[in-house]
Amino acid sequence: MALIKSVRGFTPQIGENCYLADNATIIGDVIMGHDCSIWFNAVLRGDVNAIRIGNRVNIQDGSVLHTLYQKSVVEIGNNVSVGHNVTIHGATIKDGALIGMGATVLDHAIVGEGAIVAAGALVLSNTIIEPGSLWAGVPAKFIKKIPPEQSRELNEKIANGYLMYASWFKDEEINETNK
Template identity: 80%
Template sequence: MALIKSVRGYTPKIGNNCFLADNATLIGDVVLGNDCSIWFNAVLRGDVNSIHIGNRVNIQDGSVLHTLYQKSTIEIGNDVSIGHNVTIHGATIKDGALIGMGSVILDHAIVGEGAIVAAGSVVLSKTEIKPGELWGGAPAKFIKMVDPEQSKEINQKIAKNYLMYSDWYKTDGQSNK
């Protein structure tokens, strides 16, 4: 069963039809929308500031989300996929964005709607990735514009697949909600 822990008077709020893996951890001021999935060993640590997540977001295995005390929050829009082993620290991720495996997104960075951050990238503090852009590298740099329809198709396919995967676990009686 997932670890859901209150701290400083904040208890995580979990939307409808969410899947929390058995060893996922949600702490403090964390708000999940509907149809989200938080996968194995993912940690959403809203102990020092807030983490607000929209609908149909998947946060894959080993990812860590955290913030800076009184300085940064995490805001994640709808239909976002956060790949395996991603670190997001006090950043904003807009609707339909895709964050590739092993990426690091630092404080006050903004990843625009439908944007893609390539696997293994390091998005530095205060970087703004505009809608539909593909960024990659360490530090991450603009690579090219992504066709909006292609980006939407890729990102929505991943988001829908993760809804399907989470249903497999719910069918087997492993769901927490």
């Protein structure tokens, strides 16, 4: 069972039909929408400030979400995919964005709607990534605009895949309970 821990009077709030991996950690001031999945070894640390997550968001294995005390929050819109081993620290990720594996997005950065942050990219504090654009590199820089339908198709494919994967684990949990 995932570690869900209250701190400073805040208890995480988890929406309906969410999957939390056995060793996922969700702490403090975290509010999560519906149909989300938080995968193995992911940590959502809302101990020093707020983390807000929309609907149909997948936070993949080993990712860490954290903030700065009284200075930054994490806000993630709807239909967002956060790849394996991503760090999001006090940043805003808008609807339909994709954060690639191993990327880091720092305080007060804004990743626009339908934007893609490439695997391994470092998005510096206060960077504003335009909607529908691809950014890559260390530090991350604009690469190109992405047609909205291409971005939407890619992210929907990933999001739907993670809903399917989550259902496999939920089915196993039901089967274990019924034994």
